[in-house]
Amino acid sequence: MSDHPDKERLVFFISDRTGITAETIGHTLITQFPGIRFIQRTYPFVNTLEKARSTAKRINNAGKQHGIRPVIFNTILDDDLKDVIASAEGMHLDFFDMFLVPLENELGCHSSHKSGLSHGIADEEQYMDRIEALNFSLTNDDGVITSKYPNADVILVGPSRSGKTPSCLYLALSHGINAANYPLADADLEADRLPQSLRRYRKKLLGLTISADRLHNIRQKRRPGSNYASLKQCQREIEIAEEIYRNESIPIIDTSHMSIEEIATTIMQHVRHNKS
Amino acid sequence: MSDHPDKERLVFFISDRTGITAETIGHTLITQFPGIRFIQRTYPFVNTLEKARSTAKRINNAGKQHGIRPVIFNTILDDDLKDVIASAEGMHLDFFDMFLVPLENELGCHSSHKSGLSHGIADEEQYMDRIEALNFSLTNDDGVITSKYPNADVILVGPSRSGKTPSCLYLALSHGINAANYPLADADLEADRLPQSLRRYRKKLLGLTISADRLHNIRQKRRPGSNYASLKQCQREIEIAEEIYRNESIPIIDTSHMSIEEIATTIMQHVRHNKS
Numbered sequence: 001m002s003d004h005p006d007k008e009r010l011v012f013f014i015s016d017r018t019g020i021t022a023e024t025i026g027h028t029l030i031t032q033f034p035g036i037r038f039i040q041r042t043y044p045f046v047n048t049l050e051k052a053r054s055t056a057k058r059i060n061n062a063g064k065q066h067g068i069r070p071v072i073f074n075t076i077l078d079d080d081l082k083d084v085i086a087s088a089e090g091m092h093l094d095f096f097d098m099f100l101v102p103l104e105n106e107l108g109c110h111s112s113h114k115s116g117l118s119h120g121i122a123d124e125e126q127y128m129d130r131i132e133a134l135n136f137s138l139t140n141d142d143g144v145i146t147s148k149y150p151n152a153d154v155i156l157v158g159p160s161r162s163g164k165t166p167s168c169l170y171l172a173l174s175h176g177i178n179a180a181n182y183p184l185a186d187a188d189l190e191a192d193r194l195p196q197s198l199r200r201y202r203k204k205l206l207g208l209t210i211s212a213d214r215l216h217n218i219r220q221k222r223r224p225g226s227n228y229a230s231l232k233q234c235q236r237e238i239e240i241a242e243e244i245y246r247n248e249s250i251p252i253i254d255t256s257h258m259s260i261e262e263i264a265t266t267i268m269q270h271v272r273h274n275k276s
Numbered sequence: 277m278s279d280h281p282d283k284e285r286l287v288f289f290i291s292d293r294t295g296i297t298a299e300t301i302g303h304t305l306i307t308q309f310p311g312i313r314f315i316q317r318t319y320p321f322v323n324t325l326e327k328a329r330s331t332a333k334r335i336n337n338a339g340k341q342h343g344i345r346p347v348i349f350n351t352i353l354d355d356d357l358k359d360v361i362a363s364a365e366g367m368h369l370d371f372f373d374m375f376l377v378p379l380e381n382e383l384g385c386h387s388s389h390k391s392g393l394s395h396g397i398a399d400e401e402q403y404m405d406r407i408e409a410l411n412f413s414l415t416n417d418d419g420v421i422t423s424k425y426p427n428a429d430v431i432l433v434g435p436s437r438s439g440k441t442p443s444c445l446y447l448a449l450s451h452g453i454n455a456a457n458y459p460l461a462d463a464d465l466e467a468d469r470l471p472q473s474l475r476r477y478r479k480k481l482l483g484l485t486i487s488a489d490r491l492h493n494i495r496q497k498r499r500p501g502s503n504y505a506s507l508k509q510c511q512r513e514i515e516i517a518e519e520i521y522r523n524e525s526i527p528i529i530d531t532s533h534m535s536i537e538e539i540a541t542t543i544m545q546h547v548r549h550n551k552s
Contacts, residue, residue, distance in 0.1 A: 009383065018541040024300045028351070029375050032387035044541045071382065075304070091382045098374055099305050106347065106367045107285065111308035119537040127535060128497070134442050166410055169445055173536065221404070259403060260449065261395040265294040265320045 008037045010062055010070035014055060014085055016077060018119045019044035025095060026073040039066075046076060047115070052084035059088040077115045126176065133172035133179075140180035141165055146197040152180040154271050155201055157245075158208030159184055159237040160228075161218045163255040167208075167263045175268060189240045194248050206270055207245035208263075211256040212238055284313045286338055286346035290331060290361055292353060294395045295320035301371060302349040315342075322352060323391070328360035335364040353391045402452065409448035409455075416456035417441055422473040428456040430547050431477055433521075434484030435460055435513040436504075437494045439531040443484075443539045451544060465516045470524050482546055483521035484539075487532040488514055 011030060013022040019042045030038045041062070043055050063070045070090040076082050077096055086092055100111050140148055149155060154171075156164045160183050168179035188195050198205060212235040219229035227233055245252050251270060255263050287306060289298040295318045306314045317338070319331045339346045346366040352358050353372055362368055376387050416424055425431060430447075432440045436459050444455035464471050474481060488511040495505035503509055521528050527546060531539050 018535075018537045020537055020541070021300055021304045024297055025371075025375070028297045028371075029379055032372075032376065032389070033379075033383055033385065034388055035385060036383060044545070071379070077308075091378075093375060093378070095301075095304075096308075099301070099369060100308060102367075102369070103305055103309075103347070107309055107312060109309065109311060112310055113308070119535055128494075130536070131442055131494075132497075134445065138441070165414070166407060166449065169410070170449055173442065173446055173449065218404075218407075221408075259294075259395060260406070261294045261296055265296070268318075269320065 007035075008039065008066075009068060010066050011038045011040050012059055012070055012072045012090070013040065013042040014046055014072060014074045014076060015042075015044050016047040016075075016081060016115045017044065019075070020119045021095065022073045022075040025075075046081065046085070047078075049080065049084060052076075052081045056084055056088040059085075059090060063089050077113050129176040130173060133176045134169065136178045136180070137168040137172045141168065143182040143185070146182075149180055149197075149201050149204070151178055152201070152204055153178045154206060154267060155179075155198070155204045156181045156206055156208055156267070157184055157198065157241075157250070159189075159210075159215065159234075159241050161215060161222070162208040162210045162241075163258075163260070163263055164208055166260045167255075167267060170260050170264045171267060174264065177268070177271060179267070184237070184241050184244070188244075189237055192240055192243065194244055194250075202248060202250070203274065205248075205250045206267060207241065207250040207252045209238055209242055209245070209252055209254050209256075211254075214256050283311075284315065284342075285344060286342050287314045287316050288335055288346055288348045288366070289316065289318040290322055290348060290350045290352060291318075291320050292323040292351075292357060292391045293320065295351070296395045297371065298349045298351040301351075305349075322357065322361070323354075325356065325360060328352075328357045332360055332364040335361075335366060339365050353389050405452040406449060409452045410445065412454045412456070413444040413448045417444065419458040419461070422458075425456055425473075425477050425480070427454055428477070428480055429454045430456075430482060430543060431474070431480045432457045432482055432484055432543070433460055433474065433517075433526070435465075435486075435491065435510075435517050437491060437498070438484040438486045438517075439534075439536070439539055440484055442536045443531075443543060446536050446540045447543060450540070453544070453547060455543070460513070460517050460520070464520075465513055468516055468519065470520055470526075478524060478526070479550065481524075481526045482543060483517065483526040483528045485514055485518055485521070485528055485530050485532075487530075490532050 011026060013019050013026050015022045023042055046052055046055050059070060059072065072090045072092050074085055074092060075095045076085060104111055156168060156179060158164050164181040168181045171177040171179045182198060212231060215234040216229060216231045223229050253263060253266050287302060289295050289302050291298045299318055322328055322331050335346060335348065348364065348366045348368050350361055350368060351371045352361060380387055432443060432455060434440050440457040444457045447453040447455045458474060488507060491510040492505060492507045499505050529539060529542050
């Protein structure tokens with residue numbers, strides 16, 4: 001392969017619906033080429049011949065302007081729309097072409113070729129579950145009310161800014177999981193033990209921890225120079241929190257080097273394990 | 277193809293990291309076969325030979341028990357781990373095998389073969405942006421404080437339960453977008469005009485609407501039998517809200533048949549349009 005790869009590439013994500021699948025696939029693939037700067041453009045809702053034609057035109061114009069042929073990730077299902085996009089100048093990676101035919105052969109039946117099934121509102125009940133889970137997370141975000149904990153699938157405990165709230169909201173939105181979150185406050189840390197109100201839910205608890213440096217950095221952005229953000233205070237809170245987790249045999253998740261998606265995936269493993 | 281397709285299939289999503297890409301691809305594909313009931317199992321963090329071997333074993337055991345060979349979606353990058361999974365009995369759809377080689381040829385360079393780049397914390401700054409955006413959404417969720425609106429990328433207005441909060445949180449988590457939300461309350465609706473505090477941000481406003489039937493159903497789940505949930509009240513609020521949008525030339529999004537992802541995608545189109 002060339003020692004002088006292209007340094008810049010246009011990438012298009014084309015979909016007849018949200019474009020989430022096209023973006024997810026495309027993003028996963030282009031992050032494998034860190035030496036190239038990708039200029040990314042998403043065209044969702046390309047669901048009429050008119051829109052397909054104008055999208056093809058835009059791709060061609062951008063490609064000409066840019067001088068190197070673009071890469072086109074496409075998750076359109078309709079054959080007529082597909083044909084129009086395929087007429088654009090570029091390298092085409094057609095998701096359904098690549099996967100559906102082998103799957104049809106394996107499964108012994110034709111696919112429905114209906115779009116919007118994956119990220120649409122196809123399953124209304126599942127959709128309402130996610131909204132309900134979101135409401136659950138929002139109303140059980142601060143540890144003030146614990147009366148709804150019997151309905152929780154999981155309860156995250158941890159010091160302030162260790163990643164509890166984003167994880168709970170992500171779990172609700174993507175998995176419809178009822179995730180409550182209980183911040184270990186000063187009173188809890190001083191008592192050096194699990195708050196009474198949490199004891200009966202021990203099996204649902206997961207303890208978040210984080211490196212003191214990282215917590216310090218995160219808190220500095222919120223309240224620069226405060227005692228709350230000081231490295232010493234962060235060290236102290238983490239130390240006590242971890243001691244509580246160990247004493248109570250609460251599984252620990254270290255969020256220091258994890259994204260929200262990674263924390264959520266780790267939590268889901270615990271939830272599934274508890275349910276099975 | 278057969279007139280008697282299999283009615284049930286085991287599907288495995290295997291990843292060395294979160295499994296989000298494997299699940300997204302797999303889910304998009306299997307929703308194309310509505311006649312088959314898929315039993316889905318995700319194995320994330322398969323990142324050691326030991327875990328790969330136990331995963332392959334589980335696939336084989338489940339396949340034997342089930343009697344039909346499973347479908348295996350795999351986004352592992354490491355060749356040794358891949359080989360172990362490939363030894364399991366089943367139909368293998370290897371995401372990177374299918375896409376990376378053609379892309380390497382097109383781009384003229386080798387891929388990095390490093391895992392966790394897409395849904396990990398690879399880009400820490402982008403990660404912090406998402407957390408900050410989430411905090412923004414959470415503190416600008418009720419219309420009480422409008423002083424932060426200059427920092428908003430978009431401000432959603434609409435009646436209670438028209439989809440504002442889930443959309444804002446989703447936009448923050450997936451796109452790092454600062455989305456505020458202003459519920460049109462009784463006072464606003466009685467005045468039949470855009471609240472004074474919103475007027476200066478008119479360019480950032482998007483108006484959500486929803487069918488009265490659907491709003492009635494959603495509210496019934498929250499407060500059954502209340503005036504708030506009555507069809508008449510829903511009709512009235514929507515009517516006035518839409519009138520305000522029209523009078524003020526605020527773009528309207530009808531969320532009646534849209535998923536959170538579809539609403540968010542539609543909003544992103546407006547945000548990108550405003551920025552360009």
